[in-house]
Amino acid sequence: MSTVTQHKRNRLEIWRDVIFALFTREIRTGFNDKFGLSWAIVNPVVFIVVLSFIRGILNGPYTHTLPTFLFMSVGILFIQSFLKTLQTCATSVRRNKALYAFRQVQPISAVIASALFEILAKIFTASAIVAIMYFLGLELQMDNGLLFIASFFLLFLLAAALGLLFGIIELFVREIGKVREMASRPLFFISASFFSLQDIPREFWPYLNWNPILHAIELTRYSLMPSYGLEGVSLGYLAGSVLVTLFAALAVYFISWKQAISR
Amino acid sequence: MIRLDKVTKFYPSNLGDQYIFRDLSFDIPGGHNIAILGSNGSGKSTLFRLIAGSEYPSSGRIITDLTLSWPVALATGIHPEMTGRENARFIGRVNGVTDLAAYEERIKLFSGLGIHFDLFVRDYSSGMRSRLAFACSISIDFDVYLIDEVTSVGDANFRKRAKDALQRISDHSNVIMVSHQMSELRKFCDSAIVLDKGELTFYNDLEEGIERYQAL
Numbered sequence: 001m002s003t004v005t006q007h008k009r010n011r012l013e014i015w016r017d018v019i020f021a022l023f024t025r026e027i028r029t030g031f032n033d034k035f036g037l038s039w040a041i042v043n044p045v046v047f048i049v050v051l052s053f054i055r056g057i058l059n060g061p062y063t064h065t066l067p068t069f070l071f072m073s074v075g076i077l078f079i080q081s082f083l084k085t086l087q088t089c090a091t092s093v094r095r096n097k098a099l100y101a102f103r104q105v106q107p108i109s110a111v112i113a114s115a116l117f118e119i120l121a122k123i124f125t126a127s128a129i130v131a132i133m134y135f136l137g138l139e140l141q142m143d144n145g146l147l148f149i150a151s152f153f154l155l156f157l158l159a160a161a162l163g164l165l166f167g168i169i170e171l172f173v174r175e176i177g178k179v180r181e182m183a184s185r186p187l188f189f190i191s192a193s194f195f196s197l198q199d200i201p202r203e204f205w206p207y208l209n210w211n212p213i214l215h216a217i218e219l220t221r222y223s224l225m226p227s228y229g230l231e232g233v234s235l236g237y238l239a240g241s242v243l244v245t246l247f248a249a250l251a252v253y254f255i256s257w258k259q260a261i262s263r
Numbered sequence: 264m265i266r267l268d269k270v271t272k273f274y275p276s277n278l279g280d281q282y283i284f285r286d287l288s289f290d291i292p293g294g295h296n297i298a299i300l301g302s303n304g305s306g307k308s309t310l311f312r313l314i315a316g317s318e319y320p321s322s323g324r325i326i327t328d329l330t331l332s333w334p335v336a337l338a339t340g341i342h343p344e345m346t347g348r349e350n351a352r353f354i355g356r357v358n359g360v361t362d363l364a365a366y367e368e369r370i371k372l373f374s375g376l377g378i379h380f381d382l383f384v385r386d387y388s389s390g391m392r393s394r395l396a397f398a399c400s401i402s403i404d405f406d407v408y409l410i411d412e413v414t415s416v417g418d419a420n421f422r423k424r425a426k427d428a429l430q431r432i433s434d435h436s437n438v439i440m441v442s443h444q445m446s447e448l449r450k451f452c453d454s455a456i457v458l459d460k461g462e463l464t465f466y467n468d469l470e471e472g473i474e475r476y477q478a479l
Contacts, residue, residue, distance in 0.1 A: 009359045021356035029344050085465065101339045103316030103358050258319040 009061045010022055018104050022096070022113035030117060032095020040121050041128045048076045048129070051194060064198050065227040067139045072128055074224070075193035078152075078217045082191075085118040093171060094209040102262045107257055111167060115160040134157040147223035150235065155216040158242045173256070176226060192217045197232050205232055212241040265283070265291040265314055265331075265407075270323035272309060282461065283309050286419050289463045291456065295331065296429075297439045298448040299470060300476035303457030307441045308334075309410065312460065314439070315409050329406035336411040343385035347376055347395050350384060354399045363442055363443050366402055373428070375421060376400035397435075401428050408438045410451075445473055 009017065031037050052072035055063060063071040092114040099105045133140055142148060170177045188194075188247040191213040200208065210216060220228040267289045269282075269400035273280040283306040291297065291314070301307045312318040313325060315334045333339060339389040340357075341350050348367055354367045371380045374394040384392065400408055417425065429438060429451060442448050448455075448469065455472025457464045459479055 014359065017356050017359060021353050025342065025345070025349075029342060030350060032344055034323075039472070045348075099340050100317070101312070101317040101336075102333045104357050105360075115395070144296055262318040 014104050015109065018106075018109045019113050019116075022099075022105070022110055023116055025128060026113055028116040030121075037124070039105075039125045040125050044076055044080055044125055045129065045132065047080070048072050051076060055194070064221075064229070066197055066221055066225050069133065069138055070140070070224060071196075071221060072194075073133075074220050075191075075217055076153075077126060077129065078155060078220060079188055079191050079193040079213065081118070081122045082155055082213055083187065084122075085115060085156060085159035086112070086163050086166070086180075086184060088118055089115045089160050090166040090170065090177070093164070093167030095157065099170075103195070106166065107171075108140060108253055109253060111160060111220075115163070117251075118159075141225055142223070143226050144223040147235070148220055151216045151220045151223065151238065152257040154238050154242045155213065158212060158216075158245055161246040165245070167251055168253055168260050171263065172256075187213060190214070196221075198229070207218055209233065212238050265325065265327040265329065267291070267313075268324045268326060270313065270325065272306075272313065272320050282318075284461050287463065288462065291427075291439075292465065295454045295467075296433070296437050297442045297451045297465075298452035298454050298455045298472065299439065299458060300448075300472055302479060304462065305458045307458055310463075311409055311411060311439070311441060328389045332400045332403070332405040332408045332453075334394045334409045334411055335400040337467065339396060341384055341392060341396060342440075344383065346383055347374075347380040347387075350395065351399055353463060355403075358403055360403060369402045370395070372399040373402060373424065375424075389456070390418060390421075393417055394421050401425070401432075404436075406436055408436065409440075411441045412447055422450075448473070 022262045031040075033039075035042070047070070052069045055072060056068050059068075061068055064076055089111045092110045093107045096107070096110040099110070102105070120140075131138065166176065166180050170180075186246070190208055190209055190210075197208065197214065197218055198206065215233045215235075218233040219230060219235055219238065267287055270284050270287045271282070272284045273282045289444075293330075299307050309318070309333045313320055314327075315331055317334055340354060342353075345353070348371070351367050352363055352371045355363045360366045371377075374380070374391075374397075376391060376395065378393075380388065381392060384395070387395070397410070399418070400410075429436075438451055440445065440448060440451055452469050455466045455469050455476070457466065457472055457476050457479075464475070466475065
């Protein structure tokens with residue numbers, strides 16, 4: 001029996017191979033149940049339909065000049081993307097612990113693979129929602145595509161960075177995972193997914209607009225239709241907070257990952 | 264040669280840090296098939312994982328210019344919700360195997376899994392899992408194979424094939440092995456490292472090492 005040749009890889013190639021291997025593994029095991037990929041569409045669509053119905057009762061087919069269905073789609077899709085990516089990335093660190101037996105596999109590769117998988121799933125979901133809206137004859141409009149993409153990816157980056165940070169900390173203190181779950185629950189209500197910042201009296205804004213997720217969601221709605229307005233939110237703040245979070249996550253990761261997986 | 268340079272390793276616990284090794288310096292010589300002997304909890308698996316780079320020492324370094332396998336234990340890196348082939352492919356990718364198709368076929372042949380190779384690992388028996396794990400490792404060219412209690416689970420036929428395979432590559436490769444079955448170790452190894460109270464001792468002759476270990 002002859003053995004198989006390994007080719008000598010540089011560091012970047014190892015990273016690429018490992019992330020690709022983990023990514024395909026995510027795809028293979030991610031949609032293993034009977035619902036499969038369809039659940040990734042059905043779940044948010046049900047949410048969006050129900051919530052836009054409720055919102056429609058409150059203020060008719062238009063919400064701050066945006067069609068209510070579109071308004072709700074952005075809100076639900078974005079907050080769900082954030083929560084799901086945060087959760088998947090944070091748990092992927094521990095879930096893949098057995099794989100760190102291969103010295104090529106590092107926790108951050110697992111986080112990157114999970115984040116890529118979530119991005120792919122959400123792009124798929126978003127396309128499906130657009131298709132549904134098109135066939136239902138609902139109003140579709142995109143004014144500033146670049147802003148839309150920027151907000152979307154900044155939000156993903158924020159979720160992935162926080163996921164990495166929590167994932168590493170949770171290897172040291174497992175209970176932090178419960179704190180993360182508890183802390184992420186109210187995010188659904190304070191991130192402008194159902195109530196826009198415009199619905200809320202101005203004197204309460206300072207209590208809400210520290211939250212970068214809110215900025216991402218409101219900016220995305222603005223990118224669809226400029227008449228929606230962008231009072232109280234800023235791309236600079238969103239980008240800045242993502243940058244700071246990412247730096248903190250990478251710094252913590254860099255100094256502690258070796259000890260974190262050696263416990 | 265694998266050099267351990269002032270390696271300290273402890274695990275935190277409720278009763279303070281539990282030290283496995285303190286300031287340990289040791290050279291594991293190359294060119295030997297080495298059995299690692301030690302009582303339960305003496306740190307055999309920890310030593311194994313440290314050498315393989317699966318874990319890192321609390322302080323100190325481990326230096327080697329050899330290519331080492333991952334520590335091949337029963338279920339390392341094998342996902343029960345994937346088929347044997349998909350698992351093999353994953354391991355191949357991580358380790359930088361160039362021809363994945365050939366690698367898969369080799370594993371299928373060597374492990375003797377037959378049709379089960381394309382079925383979910385969750386339905387495998389422990390013997391089949393260990394055959395898959397061992398086949399994945401032995402089908403890649405390493406200088407040193409790290410094997411943890413794996414060969415003892417397979418059936419007689421598979422053990423013979425494993426031994427033949429290791430014999431055939433013995434001119435350029437070696438094994439480091441952990442097992443509690445002396446008959447296993449006698450089959451594959453020629454020398455021993457005895458682990459006791461955080462100290463390592465190398466015995467050029469396996470029997471001498473076994474004697475020392477049994478006297479512990």
